[in-house]
Amino acid sequence: MADTEEAEGEGESEKLMTAPEPSSQEKDPAEKPSIEKVRRYRCPGCGADLLFEPKDGALTCHYCQHKELIAESKEAIVECDYERFLKVLPEQLTDLAPNTLEIDCKSCGAKVTFAPPVTAGQCSFCGAALVAQPKSPDPILAPAAVLPFRVEKSAATEAIKKWIASRWFAPDALKRFAVPGGISGVFIPFWTYDCYTVSHYTGERGQYYYETEYYTETDANGNRVQASRQVQRTAWYPAAGTVTRWFDDVLISGTRSLPAGALAELEPWDLPELKPYDPAFLAGYKAERYQVTLPEGFEKAQAVMSVAIENNIRYQIGGDTQRIYSVQTQHSAITFKHILLPVYVGAYHLQNKLYQVVVNARTGEVQGERPYSWIKITLFAIVVISILYYLWWAVQRP
Secondary structure, X not given: OOOEXXXXXXXXXXXXXXXXXXXXXXXXXXXXXXXXXXXXXXXXXXXXXXXXXXXXXXXXXXXXXXXXXXXXXXXXXXXXXHHHHOOOOHHHEEOOOOOOEEEEOOOOOOEEEEOOOOOXXXXXXXXXXXXXXXXXXXXXXXXXXXXXXXXXXXXXXXXXXXXXXXXXXXXXXXHHXXXXXXXXXXXXXXXXXXXXXXXXXXXXEEEEEEEEEEEEEEOOOOOEEEEEEEEEEEXXXXXXXXXXXXXXXXXXXXXXXXXXXXXXXXXXXXXXXXXXXXXXXXXXXXXXXXXXXXXXHHHHHHHHHHHHHHHHHHHHHOOOEEXXXXXXXXXXXXXXXXXXXXXXXXXXXXXXXXXXXXEEOOOOOEEEOOOOOHHHHHHHHHHHHHHHHHHHHHHHOO
């Protein structure tokens, strides 16, 4: 394994790639989640920084092409007890990157940590110049797992080019995203929640039936005649009951710096491929601190759960249609994980409005906001009207 700033020699550097065996006290994730410090990994050949390479999943020197495999962790990814973590103690927090830097974007509010040689001269989320002085990051609740980058930056750039090409009415400024170096690889914080729910409901079951309705109309000869038609009616019957459900890994974004709709469209994520948190996976990338707190995240998760619970209730009520009057849900056995998911982000301003494009760095899927060029729309409308007018003229001419 390569040398680091905090250790010298081959024997010590090998230890850095494998998490040390925790003590009996540290093994309890509800007491104190363990996390390794983010370090700069040095190439044993030339001394340059090793960066995580999505192509082969190894730490790679971009100068001499030396590679270091990241040791597989034998530690399981554990769920943390939600109720116990509501009373967060100082010892339950950790420095995500005590020897890295953090900077606050005054434009969009993002808090991003990064380690040299990564720089933060421009905000990855809004494109604004970062003029504030970086500082040491504040302690946070430690990530339990990370989903490594799999899509290379060049492939993400190509995916954005194709996305741009499909936006016919976008202004030319959108092409900025296709410029190499115009996007940044960032780990976005997410929460996952597991929960058992018991929901008591009241409502009504609707059964359709049909009645014959008679009416008068005018026939083709101008005579008034009587006609009939079938009209759908609904008979309502009271319904009440209980539905139970186990929710696993309800995914909630921990960022406010990216549009929620675009992030949701990037799903599904291949969460079974999550790796126990290892700072080596972050080498060469930025990581955003969570802005949505643990309780706020669970409130959002409850809203997601309520949609699924309502669908279960409607299915249990049955009939042709349903009315739900009340639902009382108890949540128990609540656990959570703090995880980091990889994206590429590009941003620019047009007419004082921020537009962002996000790429799922596992699948290459592109989602984002786009402006419309009214000049292009107007020209297109003129062309269409001209073609229609010409066709009309061609038909009407003798």
